[in-house]
Amino acid sequence: MSLVLQTIVDGLVLGGLYSLAAVGFSLIFGVMNVVNLSHGVIVLIGAYVSYILWHALGVDPLLAIPVAMAVLFAFGYVYQRGLIQLAVDRSSLLASMLVTFGVALMLRNLLVLVFSPDFKSITPSYAFNFFTLGPITLDFVRLSALGASLVLLTFLAAVLRFTGIGRVIRATAQQDMAARLCGVNARHVYGVTFGVSSAFAGASGAILGIVVPFSPPDEALWTINAFVVVTLGGVGSPSGALLGGLLLGLISTATAQYIGPAFPNAMMFLILVLMLLVRPAGLLGNAFSGSR
Amino acid sequence: MRIVGRRKFVKLVGGTVAAALSAPAVKSSRAQAAKKIVFGGSVPLSGRAAETGLNVHNGYQTAIKYLNEAAGGVEIAGEKYMLELRMFDDASDPARATTLIQRQIDEGVDFFLGSFGSNIVLPTVAITERANKPMVQSGGGSDQIFTQGYKYVFGMFPRASRQFISSVEFFKSIDPRPKTISVIMTNDAFSKTNAEGAINDCKAAGFQVLESYQLPEQITDVSSVLASVRGKTPDVLICTTHDQNSLLISRQMIATGTNVPLLYQTLGPQLATYRETLGKYANALCVQIYWDERAPYKDKFFGTAKNFADYYRKNNQRPLAYHTAGGATCIITYIHAMQAANSVKTPAVRDALAKIDVETIYGRVKFTADGDGDALLLGPAIGQVHKGVVELVYPPSEKTGTLIYPSPKWAEKS
Numbered sequence: 001m002s003l004v005l006q007t008i009v010d011g012l013v014l015g016g017l018y019s020l021a022a023v024g025f026s027l028i029f030g031v032m033n034v035v036n037l038s039h040g041v042i043v044l045i046g047a048y049v050s051y052i053l054w055h056a057l058g059v060d061p062l063l064a065i066p067v068a069m070a071v072l073f074a075f076g077y078v079y080q081r082g083l084i085q086l087a088v089d090r091s092s093l094l095a096s097m098l099v100t101f102g103v104a105l106m107l108r109n110l111l112v113l114v115f116s117p118d119f120k121s122i123t124p125s126y127a128f129n130f131f132t133l134g135p136i137t138l139d140f141v142r143l144s145a146l147g148a149s150l151v152l153l154t155f156l157a158a159v160l161r162f163t164g165i166g167r168v169i170r171a172t173a174q175q176d177m178a179a180r181l182c183g184v185n186a187r188h189v190y191g192v193t194f195g196v197s198s199a200f201a202g203a204s205g206a207i208l209g210i211v212v213p214f215s216p217p218d219e220a221l222w223t224i225n226a227f228v229v230v231t232l233g234g235v236g237s238p239s240g241a242l243l244g245g246l247l248l249g250l251i252s253t254a255t256a257q258y259i260g261p262a263f264p265n266a267m268m269f270l271i272l273v274l275m276l277l278v279r280p281a282g283l284l285g286n287a288f289s290g291s292r
Numbered sequence: 293m294r295i296v297g298r299r300k301f302v303k304l305v306g307g308t309v310a311a312a313l314s315a316p317a318v319k320s321s322r323a324q325a326a327k328k329i330v331f332g333g334s335v336p337l338s339g340r341a342a343e344t345g346l347n348v349h350n351g352y353q354t355a356i357k358y359l360n361e362a363a364g365g366v367e368i369a370g371e372k373y374m375l376e377l378r379m380f381d382d383a384s385d386p387a388r389a390t391t392l393i394q395r396q397i398d399e400g401v402d403f404f405l406g407s408f409g410s411n412i413v414l415p416t417v418a419i420t421e422r423a424n425k426p427m428v429q430s431g432g433g434s435d436q437i438f439t440q441g442y443k444y445v446f447g448m449f450p451r452a453s454r455q456f457i458s459s460v461e462f463f464k465s466i467d468p469r470p471k472t473i474s475v476i477m478t479n480d481a482f483s484k485t486n487a488e489g490a491i492n493d494c495k496a497a498g499f500q501v502l503e504s505y506q507l508p509e510q511i512t513d514v515s516s517v518l519a520s521v522r523g524k525t526p527d528v529l530i531c532t533t534h535d536q537n538s539l540l541i542s543r544q545m546i547a548t549g550t551n552v553p554l555l556y557q558t559l560g561p562q563l564a565t566y567r568e569t570l571g572k573y574a575n576a577l578c579v580q581i582y583w584d585e586r587a588p589y590k591d592k593f594f595g596t597a598k599n600f601a602d603y604y605r606k607n608n609q610r611p612l613a614y615h616t617a618g619g620a621t622c623i624i625t626y627i628h629a630m631q632a633a634n635s636v637k638t639p640a641v642r643d644a645l646a647k648i649d650v651e652t653i654y655g656r657v658k659f660t661a662d663g664d665g666d667a668l669l670l671g672p673a674i675g676q677v678h679k680g681v682v683e684l685v686y687p688p689s690e691k692t693g694t695l696i697y698p699s700p701k702w703a704e705k706s
Contacts, residue, residue, distance in 0.1 A: 003519060010515035109338055117342030119536045121543070121569040128546040128573060128702070137522070139515075139547040212512050213539045213569070217340040217384065221510055256516040262479055262506040 002135030007257045008250065009136055015249025016146030017211060021204040021222055022229035023153060023241040024197030030236020031173040031193045034084060034096045038104035040223035042198050045107070046072055046205025047122075047214050048115060054122050054209075061122050061210045062148060068206040069199035076198025079103070081191045104219060111216040119215040127210060145207045149245075152203055156196070157238040169193055173236060228272050234282030243283055326365050326372045329636060331356070331623065332379070332401035333427070334392040334416070336408055339384025340510075343535060343563075344615050345408040348431055351619020352377055352405055354604050359627070362603070363593060366627050369634040375623070379405070386412045390419055397423045402638050405622050408615070410434030410452075410481040417445045426642045428625055430618030434481040438662040446625075446645050446659050448618045449582065450667040452482055453489030458671045459556070459580065460493040462686040463528060466697050470527030470554065475504040476517060476541060477532045486532040486558060502526050507537070514541050518550045527698075531557040539566050546573050546702045553698030554578060561677050564611045568680075575679065576699030580672035583614035583654055584684055586692065591653040593624055600653045621654035628652075 025039045049068040053059035059067075087099040129140040160166035172179040172189045180186050208214060208222075225248070233244025251271060252264040259267065275282065331352070336345030356377045359366055365374045378401065382389035389407055393416045396404075404420050406413050406429020413432025420427045421442045430448035438451045449455065463470055473494050477487035484506070491501050502524050505517045521529065529552040531538055538560030545555070560566050561579040570577075585601035594600040600620065604612050625648060630636055633644035649658045658666045665671075674686040676695060683693025 003523070006519045007516060010513070010519070014513050014515070112338045112342065117338060117346060118565055119343065119539065121539065121565075123543075123569055123571070128543070130547050130549050132549075137519075137548045139544070141547055213536050213543070215340075215343070215536060216338075217342070218510075221512070252513065253516050256513075257519070260506065261514075261517050262508060265508050 003257070006136050007253050009138065011250035011253035012246055013139070013142040013146045013249070014252060015246035016149040017142070017204065017208065017245070018225055018229050018248050019242045019245025020145075020149035020152060020200065020207065022226035022233075022245055023156060023238055024199075024201040024204075025223075025226035026230045026233070026235055026237070026241045026244075027197045027200075028194060029230060031169060032084075032088075032190055033093055034088070034100070035227075036197075037097060037101040037223055038107060039100075039197075039201060039226050040219035040221065041104045041107040041111070041216075042072060042076070042201040043205040043208065043222045044111065044214060044216065044219050045075070046202030047209040048111065048120070048205075049202065050206035050209045051115075051120050051122055054124070060124055061206055062144065065148065065152075065203045065206045068202040072202030073195040073199040075195075077191045077195035079198070080194035081187065084194070085187060085190065104223070108216045108219050115216070117215060117217070119213040120209070121213040122209040124210060141210050145211050148207050149204070150242075152200065153238045153242050156200060159196075160238070165192065169196075228268055231272050231275050231282060234284035237284060240282055240284040247283075326374045328376050329366075329373045329403065329630075330376045330378055330401050331403050331405050331626070332393075332396040333405040334380045334382035334389045334407050334412075335405075335431075336384040336412070337381040339382075341384040341407075341409045341412070344431075344613070345384070346610065347613040347615040348406075348408050348619040349379060350604070350608055350610055351430075351616035351621075352379060352623060354600075354607065354616070355620035355623040357607065358603055359593065359623070366631075368627075368630045368636060373636070382407055382412060384409065384412065386415050390415050393419050397425060401425070402636075403428075403626060403641070405429060405619070406431045406447075408432075410437060410485075413437055414481065417442060420444060424642075425638055426626075426645060428622040428645065430615065430622055432482075433486070433664075435485050436481065438660075438664040442663060443646075444642055445663045447664045448621060448625075448654065448657070448670060449665050450660075450671050451662070451664040452485035453492070454664070454667040455486055455558070455580070455672060456490040456493045457667050458687065459490070459530075459674060460497045460499075462674045463494070463499065464497055465686065466554075466695065470499065472500045472502050472526045473528045473530060474502045474521060474524070474526035475530045475532065476507065476514075477504065478507045478509050478511065478534070478537055480509045480534075483532045483534070487530070490530050490532060499528075507533075511537055511540060514544050515548065518544055518548050521545075521552070522548075522550050525552060528552070528554045528556055531555070531560075533557065533559065535560050535563055535566060539569060542570060542573070542577065546570070549702065551701045555699070562614060562675065562682060567677060567682075571680075572705050573702055574677045575705055576676060576696045578674055578676045578685075579682065581614060581675035581682060581684060582670070582672050583617045584673070584675075584682075584690070584692075585612070585617075587655065587690065589653055589655055590651055591624065592650075593627070594653050597653045617654050621652050621657065624652050624654075625650070625657050628657075 028036045046068040050061045050064040053064040087095040229244035234240030255264045255267040335349045336342045356375045365372045380392045389412045404427040408431035410432040426444045428446045433449040433452045435451045477483045538557045556578040561577045567574040628650045629644035633640040656669045675682040676685045684690045685695040
């Protein structure tokens, strides 16, 4: 029984990280219908920002989250307005996918040039702490990652639901033309959405850095994970990303524990295929344009 | 004021131009006096294997630089040769590596050096073999490289399934002798073969293998495996994983209080970054070590392993790793073989490589009939981290420190 409980807890904790890493991907896809293949590398840039602050100034990685978010918001806004919007205007949405793939390759190699291909790791004083609750062992770092993910996802959900900019984003996502007719500057909204998504990717990167060692080639893994999470949970909403991430975490740990540690990826893709066949809009399918 | 006449002016200018033009010609004729040997290949300078790929590449560069600049070239069959390194970044991608190697064969490169990672070395070896071009490499240990009847590939390591011979002897020498072993591997050619060798050798030596866990090639979480390890704790936990995965496993072991009397990783603790990341927790971790600069080897070109290490540090910022020495030794071995063959023709050099038995900075280089390194001469020693530094604890003839066993629990490490 304790092994079952431990597996569930481990899965939920891992899922929290997956959720936060995927929410930006989900939002961009939901609002702009753009599959952002550079999402993983943006997550890693967040990890490197946190690494620099921790290494050079001794800033705790959890405190570095706002800085990573600010830097990547600016990056995301400029990236969307300067590159992706141009690709969409001049060609097609497929072109935007190719552009993001190209940018991912360039940024990955830029990270190699700047930081070397060596893996990095952030180890604050609490990195190796743990505690036990009865038969369950809880790793402090992963638990704090889950906590930070829940806080940030709740914050994003509240922003989208209750603030003016949130309503504008949702309106533009649901009916671009109608929003424009109401005076919404859709291009600016797209830029802001991309900025917000990048900021949350950066936040997940800052947390990721204290959980796992990272290096530039890892970017593909985080893009693929985000894709699976979004397919599972549904496009465009924090709750979809949260549900998808937690499910993915549970599937990974349960598969590793009861089928074999070699099979989590196989199971993940099997479920991805099943979901695409049975419920392509995800468990919390929604009305955003990307899912239609 | 004397005015220079038109004819004289033309002569002066013409003479100056002719002198200027002839200067490079003189230089180039000097350069042409020494012939050139080109070493081709690919190496991961980006992608997943880039960290160790860079170490191997730095070894190649250091040997070439030293032999050209400090030694003034190499003499083979009475002629002076300069060496040229023509390596390309394969981005840790086997498909890209094979394209690069085929292109170099088409361009006439005769001698090849290896990439890093069995998954890359394996397909590239198939190409060099078909073209009858030798490849000396220190980046691929998988059995498949050496068991397909290839005649032109030589490796600085024993094949993966034989890399545990010295480790099992080490386990047998520990007092009190461990009884149980568990193995963690990842789903890639090197890790799997290495783990299979470890399991077979440990069973043959009378150890009980409790569990073997196979993980995907790239891992982000090992919590379920560690829960199982806590439930059924072995005396020795062997991880045949690459550096980044090894670090993830040990980090999660510390952060979940998963203690074992001996954590033994084939790769990871040999890297300074790994030890710095874990700090005090790295102490008492064991690792396979293929080379140590304190080893008393004599080398015809560098003199000693220490001289090589000093020369490397003078010319590089990147910390020295054993893969770097392995890379440099590939080139040194080639030169020894060419000198022994008195030729730079590929069949003669291949035959000389097959027969080579020579002491280098890396140890005594001798290959088996299949081309992999002799398991006793080129097999690993065992290192253990003591106060942040890797000390050799086995074999007894190379010991620089005394084994700490059982290792203290994570919470008790200082």
